[in-house]
Amino acid sequence: MKEHQDSLNIKKACKILNVSRAGYYKFLNHKQSKRDIENQVLSEEIKRIFEEHKGRYGSLRIAKVLTQKGLNVNRKRISRLMRLMGLCPKGSRYRYKKYNQANTPEHPNLLNQVFKSNTKNQIWxxxxxYVPxxxxxxxxxxxxxxxxxxxxGWAMDTKMKGQLVINAFNQAYGKEQPKxxxxxxxxxxxxxxxxxxxxxxxARKSIHSExxxxxxxxxxLMESFYRTIIMTTSENWWFVLSL
Structure with missing residues (x-):
């Protein structure tokens, strides 16, 4: 649309593609943020490492390679960029995952990127x-x-299973006793x-937001916090958690 906007009926094209005209013009005037530029450079490096190791490295192993090079990047961010580029490591079952949407209830995004609260223990x-x-x-x-x-509240384990977040939540609930x-x-x-x-x-009468x-x-807010953790040396990262 951007390349042929002079010859297109923008109103009709937006209607067919189910996008708003305001959103389309906002896209035209969009300037790359610092995060966008970082992702672009990071994606190129991820792709290079992926191809160098003949498609055998997943997000965790790529994260370790980047860490060795002095680039501390969250594994989830690497995984997300790999999905956007269509990079699926050999032996991965990700592309075959199917989720039963009927049995998985959806929870609304109650915060909508507004990280504000009037008092403590209203929103967590x-x-x-991961910590290498x-x-x-x-x-x-x-x-x-x-x-x-x-x-x-926080918890640490060698495996990323459901009990990990349960332990962290139980610790938080036990200390804070939220209403x-x-x-x-x-x-x-x-x-x-x-x-x-x-x-x-x-059971704790809490509401889940996703x-x-x-x-x-x-x-x-969590992304910013984990960036602080990653930048903290291994000798005192635990101190950040106790603040």
Whole structure:
């Protein structure tokens, strides 16, 4: 449309493609953000590493290669960029995954990128990242209070399973004792959409809010926090969690 806008009926084209004209003109005037430029450079490096290792490296192994080069990048971000480029490592079952939408209830994005609260323990945001060590990779689950920006609960394990986020939430709930109606915002990872975690939230009278698929800005507060963790040396990263 952009290349042929002089010869097209923009109103009719937008209607056919089911996009708003305001959105289309906003796209025309869009300037690349710092994040967009970073993703573009990072995507090229990811593709180079992927091809160098003949398509055998997934997001975790690529993240380790980048870390060795001094580039600390969240594995989820690498995975998202790989999906956008259509890079699927050999032996991966990702392309064959099918989700039973009928049995997986959808939860609305209650925050809509507005990370504000009137008091503590009204809204918590949570996410998982990995912490590379000399011996092995550890997985870290954290919940942060939106009002105070305080880490209310966290858990670490060698496996990224549902129990990891349950342990982190139980720690937070035990310390803070929030009132019913607490909003817990996370991404759509299986650890958070699992029946066990959903049952836990229901038992605690908490409300689940979910980011949209492939949109890191919907949980930007957690992304910013994990960037701080990654930039912190291995000797004192735990201190950040205790602040």
């Amino acid at each position: 945001v949570g996410d998982i990242t 060590t000399k011996k092995r990779t550890l997985y870290l689950a954290v919940f942060i209070d939106v009002f105070s920006r305080k880490v209310v 019913p109606g607490l909003i817990v915002h996370t991404d759509q990872g299986t650890q958070y959409t699992s029946g066990n975690f959903q049952s836990l939230l229901k 980011s949209r698929k492939g949109n890191p800005y919907d949980n930007a």
